[in-house]
Ligand SMILES: Nc1ncnc2c1ncn2[C@@H]1O[C@H](COP(=O)(O)OP(=O)(O)OP(=O)(O)O)[C@@H](O)[C@H]1O
């Protein structure tokens with residue numbers, strides 16, 4: 001038998017700043033050429049496992065180790081970061097901390113320069129990958145100035161190019177538009193086959209990762225391995241959601257329609273499901289007996305955008321321009337579309353962080369005159385990258401900051417902060433320093449810090465990216481509740497299901513333009529729009545098509561309705 005390329009034996013790890021171990025008695029062997037998904041709730045220790053593989057533990061993140069972890073035959077306690085960099089290539093969850101080059105091109109080339117490859121070979125390889133990933137036009141740009149999704153793709157290029165035996169992807173899909181997500185998974189698969197690399201993917205979006213074959217899924221909960229199984233086996237057990245991991249939508253739909261999952265041999269994709277009339281009949285029966293909700297009525301305008309746009313610099317290709325739309329009081333609007341299309345820029349304009357070529361009215365008044373601080377009383381903005389928002393050391397202080405600036409008294413502050421922390425699942429950590437939180441947990445701190453201020457208009461830039469299923473549901477239910485109480489919410493998201501279940505209207509962007517302002521479900525009925533805005537239909541639609549249901553959109557709406565009314 002061949003030696004596993006990664007081997008954890010009775011491995012326990014405690015960060016120096018923690019009282020208890022984060023990883024507990026991990027026993028895990030991964031063979032050369034395997035493709036593994038690590039999933040589990042936020043804060044369960046997934047990234048910590050990743051940090052052992054790339055040497056950040058114990059070289060940078062120090063702590064106590066019991067047992068052993070061997071990577072490519074070497075004990076991580078006896079290996080330095082530089083040595084491990086030839087074995088493990090990593091895309092970090094926090095891509096900002098990963099960029100080294102002054103330009104995107106330099107950054108992608110870095111790994112090859114490190115390996116002392118000749119210049120012309122480096123240039124050729126960089127261009128090949130930039131072409132493949134549609135980022136050639138960004139090669140001369142500074143990585144810091146890219147959109148969230150563009151950063152993710154550049155980081156991905158850096159890993160794919162590296163040809164290391166172990167490729168580690170920590171939430172590679174978190175900021176990608178749906179079409180890029182599909183493409184990324186296919187590319188990872190292709191690279192793995194070309195290089196016979198060992199691929200480890202840490203992701204909350206299990207369904208998306210499963211679009212390509214996987215050897216095993218490892219589920220982590222509270223620092224322990226709770227399952228190590230083939231995807232099909234795990235789906236048949238149907239216990240993913242018990243530990244806060246979202247099950248594929250099509251599997252949940254089959255269940256809702258009363259179909260016995262154990263009777264289906266292969267659950268790993270819609271294509272693999274059997275072509276049986278009985279399944280089709282049960283699904284159709286289920287739609288026919290579902291009620292469909294009506295559309296939300298229009299109310300008075302809250303935010304009127306008139307010819308809004310911004311150009312960062314003269315070289316910018318397709319800057320955001322001429323956005324005209326009206327957001328009404330009580331709307332729950334999703335802002336969707338291609339990476340780099342200008343979604344975040346729109347929100348920055350609304351908040352007054354960058355200049356505007358057009359006009360914006362808020363409640364009928366031009367918002368050009370009030371200061372950013374005055375605007376922030378009415379408009380709350382949760383940014384995409386939590387590290388750009390956090391200014392305090394302790395969690396409580398970060399969430400309390402806005403209330404303190406607004407002169408609330410101590411008791412009121414405590415009550416409001418605790419309430420917001422509970423909603424965001426952070427109450428147990430209320431006295432912790434922010435530095436000891438996982439990325440997903442940090443993101444929730446920034447959401448809590450805005451929720452606590454109860455603004456009239458709440459703008460959230462991908463609040464659920466990188467969140468586990470339980471937290472996702474908690475955050476979204478709370479936003480829904482706020483919306484039902486009359487708050488207007490705008491949410492940037494790449495999650496097509498979120499868009500359909502929670503929002504009543506969608507603005508779709510591509511290449512700096514607003515290309516659609518419509519009902520979420522309608523957005524996904526037009527092929528042209530889907531392609532242009534880099535969207536994707538959910539697997540619910542694919543399921544309805546496969547079983548030739550009369551009206552696939554009605555099936556999707558019926559599913560969403562049943563979830564809304566749960
Ligand atoms: N640098 C650190 N110092 C101290 N403790 C840490 C550090 N990083 C993580 N932890 C602890 O380890 C736990 C697990 O963190 P990890 O980043 O491995 O979680 P995760 O499963 O990847 O979560 P997420 O899905 O939210 O990214 C955290 O809740 C925290 O208690």
Ligand SMILES: Nc1ncnc2c1ncn2[C@@H]1O[C@H](COP(=O)(O)OP(=O)(O)OP(=O)(O)O)[C@@H](O)[C@H]1O
Nearest residue numbers: 145146147148149150312339340341342343344345
């Ligand atoms: N500070 C900046 N300087 C120069 N160009 C920038 C800056 N910030 C963003 N851009 C560019 O503006 C365009 C729009 O970026 P924006 O962040 O608004 O996109 P987005 O639609 O939110 O993308 P994503 O879905 O990837 O988050 C991108 O091409 C990006 O490279």
